[in-house]
Each structure stands twice: as C-alpha cells, then as structure tokens.
Amino acid sequence: MVWDEKIARAFSLEGRVAVITGAASGLGREAAHVLSSAGARVVLADINRVGLEETAALAQGRGSPVVRPTDVSEPSQIEALAAAALDACGNLDIWVNCAGIVAWEDVVSATPEAVARVVAVNMMGTFWSCSVAGRAMMAQGRGSIVNISSTAGDSPVPKLSVYGMTKAAVNQLTRVCALEFGNAGVRVNAVVPGWIDTPINQSMYRDSAGAIVPDVREQVLVQMAAISPLGLTGVPLDIGLAVLYLASDASRFVTGQMLRVSGGV
Numbered sequence: 001m002v003w004d005e006k007i008a009r010a011f012s013l014e015g016r017v018a019v020i021t022g023a024a025s026g027l028g029r030e031a032a033h034v035l036s037s038a039g040a041r042v043v044l045a046d047i048n049r050v051g052l053e054e055t056a057a058l059a060q061g062r063g064s065p066v067v068r069p070t071d072v073s074e075p076s077q078i079e080a081l082a083a084a085a086l087d088a089c090g091n092l093d094i095w096v097n098c099a100g101i102v103a104w105e106d107v108v109s110a111t112p113e114a115v116a117r118v119v120a121v122n123m124m125g126t127f128w129s130c131s132v133a134g135r136a137m138m139a140q141g142r143g144s145i146v147n148i149s150s151t152a153g154d155s156p157v158p159k160l161s162v163y164g165m166t167k168a169a170v171n172q173l174t175r176v177c178a179l180e181f182g183n184a185g186v187r188v189n190a191v192v193p194g195w196i197d198t199p200i201n202q203s204m205y206r207d208s209a210g211a212i213v214p215d216v217r218e219q220v221l222v223q224m225a226a227i228s229p230l231g232l233t234g235v236p237l238d239i240g241l242a243v244l245y246l247a248s249d250a251s252r253f254v255t256g257q258m259l260r261v262s263g264g265v
Helices: 003-011 026-037 049-058 075-089 112-140 161-184 199-205 214-226 236-247
Strands: 017-021 041-046 066-069 094-097 143-148 186-193 258-261
Touching (some): 017 026, 017 075, 017 112, 026 236, 049 066, 075 112, 094 112, 112 161, 161 186
Parallel strands (some): 017 041, 094 143, 186 258
16 A cells, blocks of 8 residues: 555545534535535534535535434434434444524623523533533444634633633533543544624624624635634635544544644734
C-alpha cells in the first residue's frame, strides 16, 4: 500500500453510520453533506421536517439517508433516534451534536422561557445525546462523538450569556465524556466554530420582514473578517471538514479536544 492510499483510507467513512442532529440547515446540513461524501450513511435529525428532506437530497452517500424528526430537548426522542439508526443501519459509528439555538438576551432581562429553551436544546440535548450515543458505542467498542461548540463558550459576548454558558458546558462535557468513554474505544471531541455565515447568524443582516439586506450583509462580513488574523470569515464547509477529521480514523489519537475553527479569533 502506498502512502497516499493510507491517507485516503484514514479519512474514508465507508461502511460507517453517522447520526447528525440539527441537520436541517447550516452547519448540520454541511456536516451531513461532507460525511456522506466521505462514504458514511447518514441519519438526519431535526425538528424541521422540510429542512431534513432538503438535506437528505444533498446527502446521498452510501445508502439512502435516514430522516428522523427529533426534538433533542426530549431525552426519549434521542433514545428513539438512536434506536431508529441501529434498526435501519445496524451500527452507530459517529454522532454529531449540531442542534443548537440562540437567544439574544441581556442577563438582567432574560426570560425564564428563553433561558430554559436554550439550556434544554444546547446543553441538555447535547448531554443526553452523548449519554445515548456513548452507551451504544461503548457496547460496540468503537465510535466517535463530535460536539459543535462555539467561541462564545470561550469569550464573553454581550447578549449571548445563555448561549455562551451552554457552549462552555459542552466543552466541559466533551472532556468528561472523553475520559469516561475512552477505555471502550470511543473518542469524544468538539469543533469550536468562530463566526460562520449560517442561518443562525443571519439575523444580523435581515430586515424586520426576514429578508436579507445585501448591503448590511456585506458590512457584517467585512466586520467579521476584520477581527480575524487571516482576514477571513468562515463558511460551513470549514466546519464540515473539521467534523470529518474528528469523525474519521485520521484523528484516531485525538480525544477530549476542542478544535477551534475560528480564523484565529
């Protein structure tokens, strides 16, 4: 075997099954596209059924995608998602926790409802997904869990206290799961994106009717690029490729890590 074949094999996901939450749009959709392109059969989960079907049309890898509407704030639905993946595909090799929401709230004026929902999806949804996926993978003796965090979990951002708090919790959960699951051959890592031009950030340049304002969008992109040492803003593919690395055997000696894909911010 020549060296370039070893590299290709290290990144290949042939014969593997990948569950991706938050797969209806944004980073989850791109992760589904990248992992399926690398050979994985993908199981797509989100509360947005229409978005899931659109992602499924883009993620035609090895075997038809499995579409499973799921609210990750409900632990029973996460259990059902894992069961559906095992029933349809026979194994569970990769689990990407991408489901997440944002609430722009000042600490002093945040509502209990807004705080509870962000915590339920971002923090507890990731916790129970790690629990369910970890149990299945430890029984198999192999697997990779990839959590999607955020640089908001590292650095304070006004009005993102709740979101940042949940992402800091995801980072710590990642480290603990890596320690608890490692002896069974299961790796747990996180991708920590900087600012990426995805639907979750588009509120910064949409008008009151929800339409994108091109001039404002361009201003936002320039502002975001200016804070990066590289002078760049991120695109979803940047995150999708990082997920591929952590999901594949290319990162076989990597666990408990936060891979910051942020342009150096």
